[in-house]
Amino acid sequence: MVRRLVDLLAVVVVVGVFWLPATLEARSAARLTAGLVLAAAVACAMLVRRRVPTTAVLVAGTATVVATALGTCQDFMVATAWCLYPLALRSAARTRRLIRVLVVALLATAAIAGIPPGQGSQVVQSTILSVAALCVAWLLGGMVGRQIELARQAESARVRLEVARDVHDVVGHALGLVSAEAGVVRSLPDADERELRESLADIEVHARRALEEMQSLVRGLRGLPGLPGPHGGSTGPLRPAGPPAERLTELVDATRATGVAIDARIDLDAPVGEEVAAFVVRVLQESLANVVRHAPGAACTVVVEPDGDDVVVRVRDDGTGSGGRPGAGVGLRGMRERARLVGGAVAWGRAPDGGFEVTARAPRAAPWQGLSTFG
Template sequence: MLHRFSISRMDLLVGVVNAVIVLSWTSAQWVMRIQDTQGLNESLSWAMLFVSVAVLFYRSRFPLTVTLATMVCTIVYYPASSTDGPMLLAFVIALYTLAALGHLVAAGVIAAVVFLTVVISEVLSDFAHMTESETIMLGGWIIAVPAIGAVVAHYRRYRAETAVALAETQLRSVAEERLRIARELHDAVGHHLSLINVQTAAALRKLRKDPLYRTEETLQVIADTSQLSLRELRAMVGVLREPGEDSPTGPGPSLEQLPSLVAAARASGLEVELRVDGSAALPVAVDAAAYRVVQESLTNVLRHAKAKRVQVKVVTGTSTLAVAVIDDGLGDPKGAKAGNGLTGMRERAESLGGTFTAGPRDDGGFSVEATWPLEVDR
């Protein structure tokens, strides 16, 4: 139970400083017989002084209670004591703390009550204890203290909200980065593994039919594809290990690599027609996204469509890049709607302000079309 009443370091420091100032100042006045007016009850005044000094040590844990206690002690002390010391300091600190911790309504009400008490009592006593200017100055300080505390409270709230917003932004960035890495792995490594799977399955079928079938050409295609897959995987791992601008990331995916991509698809037995119209300096993000869309589309054709022919079109206009992959396969590739392929392609297009459509064609087959604006961050 004792830990509930522990004193923080800041409260301890403030309490000690207040105690030293109030007790030493008041004791010095008492010893030197410096008196303001005859007090009503000296014993009561000293009791109120010690109580206000003691309770201030718990100002942060019980801000409202400490403020009310110091207010009562202050109101009782000055009429009861003949020594006009800085006993008011404990109440000022407690009132500021109450406002700074966000209890603005309570701090305002207490400040108003004390202000009215001081002003009315002095007016009724014809300013026997303070002059008019001193009364106005004291009242101004009583109002200013919770106002300063309110500013501090608003600043603390702003910092807390900023910290929360920053944490949410960081979490969102991490999620987006994980999604980007998942897309890259799916599109790059997944494509090469699909080619290897198709080549291996085709070679096994031919070996079952003809045990003397020579597999050197197929194995060479598999070796080249796996080497390319390992190269892309190493590049991605390198980026993850050294996430700086000067990290050796190697050449990124680009439409300039389409000929080698088409050649790998042709080696799998697919008849691929590549048509490129127009040219322009493409933003890096658009260039990479367009390549990945074509790559994933060819992967889906090889894995699901059972197509014989596929046409790849790349058209670069004055303000738009468009790609299309059209095959003569089943028209509704198995898993195309439920898998990650089409979802990833749509995200690659729409995240850069582009469009994406995919679906069966009326005359058979399946088509994938995507467009991007050329005016994006490079």
């Protein structure tokens, strides 16, 4: 609505200042009629410049050339420049369209140069003003167009990073647990059928949970109706399925099943914001997954508790595991990015006893959220 009003105001100003005065001074009815028709054509071009910018530029430029030759306008390509701006915003086929614009500018220059002898200074002035108006519109539109394209690329990179983080959390954690539990079963020398069935059941639970969260992620990416966001689709990090407190307990139990001895203290009766709750779950998930991957068999301490207006997560292993594959640090960087999104912080490093420790802290409610009951 605002854009339409701006375009309408521009039409009134340009036609009223540069076209109507010269048209109404026409000495013949034919020239007056032609001037009014050309002014109407320019007005229409200015109004549709956003939908068909190339056509609008050609119509406005041609009308200006003809009207200048007839002496029914004093428009120094102002209307054409107004139509040129949205064309310059678009990156596709910009070079080809620029050639068309230059042709219009040359035609306009030729028409202006046809002014009767004795008005050389007016020819030069008109030509300079016309070229300047077109160049300013083209350069300004191109500059704004580049800024818009850079913003789109930055948003695309942000979305890719968010998806990569969610896929790593879901798939990496589930595969880590499945691999670790399968390894435990394989290492049991005399596993009976009941133990094997229990282990397979645990593996099935991990796989099903990962599948559910992956399906949720895919639905968000497809933008199906009924999902968060103004037009459907995910607008933020993937939230773990299920109540957060229940998910924390599930993560601890699932990690214990892989052979990691865990001393857990989960104490969060205070209300916590939804995004912060998801952050807590993801931090614990990644931290325990790292213990399984890089220190299998180690003893581990887990603490999740409130600390004033914050919620704190501490995961620490004792470094006595059998050693695992070195990681690339993708999960740790993902935790730091998630912390930044909720106004928190994550730190990690070697503990004094030789183990590895991860500490995360976040306000119980993100700055843009209210509080809800945790679990």
